Amino acid sequence: MKKLEVVGIEKSFGSLHTLKQVSLELEENQFVSILGPSGSGKSSLFNIISGLSLPDEGRVFIEGKDYTGRTGRVSYMQQKDLLLPWRTILDNVSIPLLLKGVSKKEARKVAGEYFHSFGLEGFEESYPSQLSGGMRQRAALLRTYLFSNDIMLLDEPFGGLDAITRRRLQQWLLEVLQKLQASILFITHDIDEAIFLSDKIYIFTERPAAVKEVFEVKLPRPRDNSTLTCEAFIKMKEGILRLL
Numbered sequence: 001m002k003k004l005e006v007v008g009i010e011k012s013f014g015s016l017h018t019l020k021q022v023s024l025e026l027e028e029n030q031f032v033s034i035l036g037p038s039g040s041g042k043s044s045l046f047n048i049i050s051g052l053s054l055p056d057e058g059r060v061f062i063e064g065k066d067y068t069g070r071t072g073r074v075s076y077m078q079q080k081d082l083l084l085p086w087r088t089i090l091d092n093v094s095i096p097l098l099l100k101g102v103s104k105k106e107a108r109k110v111a112g113e114y115f116h117s118f119g120l121e122g123f124e125e126s127y128p129s130q131l132s133g134g135m136r137q138r139a140a141l142l143r144t145y146l147f148s149n150d151i152m153l154l155d156e157p158f159g160g161l162d163a164i165t166r167r168r169l170q171q172w173l174l175e176v177l178q179k180l181q182a183s184i185l186f187i188t189h190d191i192d193e194a195i196f197l198s199d200k201i202y203i204f205t206e207r208p209a210a211v212k213e214v215f216e217v218k219l220p221r222p223r224d225n226s227t228l229t230c231e232a233f234i235k236m237k238e239g240i241l242r243l244l
Contacts, residue, residue: 001028001063003151003183004049004074009058011044012208018044020208022058026151026183033186033194035240036204042187043078045209046153049185050076062151075148079156081140083128089139090115090124096147111146117176118142134165141173145180155187167225170196174223191240195233196223203243213243 004026011019018041026032034042047053049060051071060068067073075096083092090108097107115121118138128136137157144152158166170193177184188194194201201215219232227233 002026002061003028003030003063004185005061006045006049007059007061009045009048009060010056011041011048011053012056017208019048019055020210022204022209022211024202024211026185027199028183029181030199031177031184031186031197032200032202033188033198034202034204035188035191035194035244036209037206037244038189040204040207041209042204043155046076046155046185046187050074050153052076073148074151074153075144076153077140077144077155077157079159081128081136083136083139083143085128088125088127089120089131092128093139093143093146096143099147111142114142114145117179119172132165133161134169137161137169138172145182149180149182151183151185153185156189157186158193159189166193171224173197174221178222191237191244192228195219195236195240196227201240203240215240 002025006022006024009019009022022045036042044053048055051067051069054069059066062073090112094107094111097110098104112124115124118141120135120138120142123131123135131139141157158169161169174197186197195217198217201217202211203213203215204210205212215236217236219227
């Protein structure tokens with residue numbers, strides 16, 4: 001089933017043409033990455049999908065219904081974790097539930113049940129400043145999941161992390177998603193990351209962004225560090241590099 005379908009999106013900001021007839025699809029429980037140059041309009045597309053911005057042309061469909069310009073249906077995580085420094089981690093990740101009208105006591109209870117799966121157990125009453133960058137991103141991911149647990153837009157969530165932490169979180173994300181059964185649309189500039197995580201990769205052109213190519217990632221799951229050096233991985237990376 002198509003969880004998300006973006007059809008013919010056009011967007012300009014004044015004389016700056018940002019998105020050019022962009023169409024893409026996200027199936028249920030699928031991981032789809034968007035890979036392209038910086039400034040090509042990928043984040044603008046996420047703003048349109050999440051309803052924060054209106055396209056000049058085109059529509060956004062979620063499970064067959066038109067959600068163009070409507071907020072609140074998908075969750076959206078940007079590169080910065082945006083955790084509130086004066087709130088504990090448990091209270092930070094409970095915010096989406098509070099916004100939905102859940103009581104504070106119930107919100108903390110529901111959010112707390114996910115702390116083990118997200119590797120945050122024991123840090124419920126810690127503050128963001130007391131956590132490493134990787135753990136802050138885990139908390140931000142949990143908060144994103146609790147807002148809308150079936151469709152998640154992740155805009156370079158690991159972009160600000162060191163290479164070792166980034167690789168560990170990529171592996172962790174694959175493992176936790178097997179349990180959560182979420183559909184993910186993911187922005188990255190990292191070719192290895194896109195191939196390692198994804199079922200499908202959309203290659204974007206320079207601005208105005210258009211879909212240049214679509215790669216189906218046939219690598220078997222579960223994936224681990226050996227995936228990064230297998231022949232199929234290297235061949236796909238070479239193909240993507242030729243396009244960028």
